[in-house]
Amino acid sequence: MKLLNMLVAAAAVFFGATGLFAQDATVLERWEEDHAQVFDAADVTLADLQWIARPLVVFADTPNDPRFRQQMDLLLGGLDELAERDVIVFTDTDPEARSDLRLELRPRGYMMALVAKDGSVAFRKPSPWSIREISRSIDKMPLRQQEIEDRRALGQ
Secondary structure, three states: OHHHHHHHHHHHHHHHHHOOOHHHOOHHHHHHHOOOOEEEHHHOOHHHHOOOOEEEEEEOOOOOOHHHHHHHHHHHOOHHHHHOOOEEEEEEOOHHHOOHHHHHHOOOOOEEEEEOOOOOEEEEEOOOOOHHHHHHHHHOOHHHHHHHHHHHHOOO
16 A cells, blocks of 8 residues: 555656646646636636637626626536637636736626637626627627638638
């Protein structure tokens, strides 16, 4: 048993030092592996995502907020559709933690905000939105229109 514990500890040191544990991967690396994830807003800054992804941040003062729960139910059913639009979903339900996203977007209670790839705030919503509503708003953005045209030109 002692040998097993030593082997586990040695493996943890090795994999931790080589960055092979999933928690050592950046949010973007984890998202690129699996788009069907929701991340904690404390793990990222908007600058980390600029020109790469569109952060969709769902804020509430508690995870028990009915609007937060409704929004998460709506989002979890369509993460693949959002991933097609390079949307990465974050949650922040702890105002005391003062995450960079919370400090920058300054929500009051429940709020959902979409940040465009250029770092500008595309929209802020005080009530839950469906995947369809979110997708339509994104599809109207000039950069998204260009992305669609580029994919058509490449035959994808």
